[in-house]
Amino acid sequence: MTLMFELARPDASTREASSRLQRGVEEVVDSRQQHSATLVFVVDGRQVHYEVPAAVLDALLHTAREQAEGHRVRIIAPDAESEMTPNEAAGYLGISRPLLVKLLDRGTIPARNKPGSSHRMIAVADLDAYLENKTSRQNRLSDAMDTIAEQDLYLP
Known part of the structure; x- marks a missing residue:
């Protein structure tokens, strides 16, 4: 199971398509009265109707908006039982792998060895x-720094 999926920084055509998708999803989100909406996807010329929960619509809208603005998007599924490799964990935390290894070696972040x-x-x-x-x-x-500044406790 993939815990993390990353959309690369979009090119111009992806940005334009994401902008159109954003506008379409915004219309659905603005007009919906329920906790879900039915979306129609066209896959290889075949229409597929799906009931999409509000949370998924919101995630789709956010993803389309970020891609339209030229940003990368990272989607993470952090269920309590899921595990990551050190490379995945470093990406998840936004730190280098060597720093993650130090945190693991110190026990700051627990890890388990794979059997054998x-x-x-x-x-x-x-x-x-x-x-x-x-x-x-x-x-x-x-x-604490704000308190020091407010009480003028800085030493010259």
Whole structure:
């Protein structure tokens, strides 16, 4: 199962097609009254009707908007039981593989070895916990710096 799927930075024709898709999905999202909508896909000249949940419509709209603006899009499925390789985990966290390996070696992020192998696997739930902890630490540091600035406690 693929946990992460990345759309590359789009070329001009992909940007234009994404812009048209964005406008079409916006019309559906603006006019819908329910928690889903029926979309018609044309695949090889054959029409296929699908009931699309609101959350998927919102994800489609966001993806089309980002691609229309020329941005890459990364889609991640972080269920608690899913695991990633170190390369995938580094991409997920937006850090280099060598930094991830240091975090694994220190035990900052737990990992398990594959049976009979030195290859490691990292649970997506552990990566999410690391990100949450990192964000919390950054927020506390920012708050402390704000307090120092507000109380004029900087030393010359």
